[in-house]
Amino acid sequence: DQQVKQNSPSLSVQEGRISILNCDYTNSMFDYFLWYKKYPAEGPTFLISISSIKDKNEDGRFTVFLNKSAKHLSLHIVPSQPGDSAVYFCAARYNFNKFYFGSGTKLNVKP
Amino acid sequence: DAGITQSPRHKVTETGTPVTLRCHQTENHRYMYWYRQDPGHGLRLIHYSYGVKDTDKGEVSDGYSVSRSKTEDFLLTLESATSSQTSVYFCAISEERTALSGNTIYFGEGSWLTVV
Numbered sequence: 001d002q003q004v005k006q007n008s009p010s011l012s013v014q015e016g017r018i019s020i021l022n023c024d025y026t027n028s029m030f031d032y033f034l035w036y037k038k039y040p041a042e043g044p045t046f047l048i049s050i051s052s053i054k055d056k057n058e059d060g061r062f063t064v065f066l067n068k069s070a071k072h073l074s075l076h077i078v079p080s081q082p083g084d085s086a087v088y089f090c091a092a093r094y095n096f097n098k099f100y101f102g103s104g105t106k107l108n109v110k111p
Numbered sequence: 112d113a114g115i116t117q118s119p120r121h122k123v124t125e126t127g128t129p130v131t132l133r134c135h136q137t138e139n140h141r142y143m144y145w146y147r148q149d150p151g152h153g154l155r156l157i158h159y160s161y162g163v164k165d166t167d168k169g170e171v172s173d174g175y176s177v178s179r180s181k182t183e184d185f186l187l188t189l190e191s192a193t194s195s196q197t198s199v200y201f202c203a204i205s206e207e208r209t210a211l212s213g214n215t216i217y218f219g220e221g222s223w224l225t226v227v
Contacts, residue, residue, distance in 0.1 A: 006153070032213055043115075043201055043218035044154070051213060089153060091216070096208055097142045097161065099216050100170075103153035 003027045004092050006102035013109050019077040021105050023090035026071065030092035030100075035064060035075045038087045038104070047088075048075070080109045114138050115219035117202050123225045130189040132222050134202030136182075143185040144169075144203040144216065145177065154201065160185055192226040199223050 005024045013019045021035075031052045036044035050057040050064045050073070057064050063076045077084055087104045094100065114137030124130050134143060144159040146169075156169030158177040166177050174196060176188045189196055200222045208214035 009151075034215065036218075041221075043220045046215045046217070049213055049215065091154075093214075097205055097214070098156070098159065099144070099203075099205075100156065101146070101154035103151060 002100075002103070003030075004090060004100045004102040006090060006105050008105050009103070010106040010108070013080045013107065015082055015109055015111050016079045019075075019080045019084065019107055019109065021075040021077075021088050021090075021107065023073045023075075023102055024071060025073075025092050025100075027092070027094065027100075028071070030094055031096075032093040033064070033066060033073050034091040034093070034099075035062075036089045036091060036101075037084075038089065044089055077107075080107075082109050082111050085109045115202055115204060115217060117200075117219040117222045119222060120220070121223045123227060124192050126193060126226055127191050130192050130224065130226075132187045132200055132202075132224070134185045134187070134219060136185075136202075136204050138204060138217075139182060140204040141182075141207045142205045143179065144205075145175070145185070145187045146201045146203060146218075147171065147198040148201060148221075149198050157187065157200075189224075192224075194226050197224060197226045 034049040035047040038044040048062045066073045090102045116135045118133045145157040146154045155171045160166045160179040178186045202219040205216040
């Protein structure tokens with residue numbers, strides 16, 4: 001049973017608008033959360049992360065929000081750009097060095 | 112970019128044959144991982160290593176074995192390949208962290224394996 005879930009396989013957004021990608025998890029022992037971006041035929045690359053003791057982390061156009069009570073995190077991209085079109089994976093860390101990933105959301109940013 | 116090299120990058124093999132994928136890192140990170148990526152399943156952990164000769168199973172370890180005889184190398188072996196093991200395999204590495212300090216997992220470029 002997947003412990004990290006991304007329930008939206010795809011998302012389409014107009015350039016310049018906000019993209020919101022969502023992720024849910026079931027294990028309350030996860031202590032660190034990450035988002036990765038993946039282009040076709042490449043390995044995933046790290047985007048942004050957040051510790052479980054925080055509820056928000058911002059890096060440029062990217063913001064990650066964590067709601068521990070709901071076991072939910074989200075990635076906001078503002079403004080969205082065509083180059084942001086990729087598959088986005090959320091990940092959760094367990095026991096310091098074991099990482100579980102969601103199934104991914106394919107973002108398409110339309111010019 | 113993290114110094115992770117996977118080989119081979121592409122391979123076609125027949126059902127029932129053994130296959131070994133190699134991951135080599137130049138970062139001297141303690142932890143190494145093998146994931147597979149499949150449509151609808153995302154990235155699933157096969158096996159990971161927390162040091163030389165120290166390995167443990169992940170979510171989908173059946174049919175796979177691993178070995179780590181040196182810090183820099185982590186091998187994934189399919190003893191008898193099956194069509195269900197057709198996938199993209201990613202090696203990853205991470206540094207050791209404790210408590211709530213963050214660490215990042217870095218991925219290689221992937222190995223495309225087709226079992227016919």
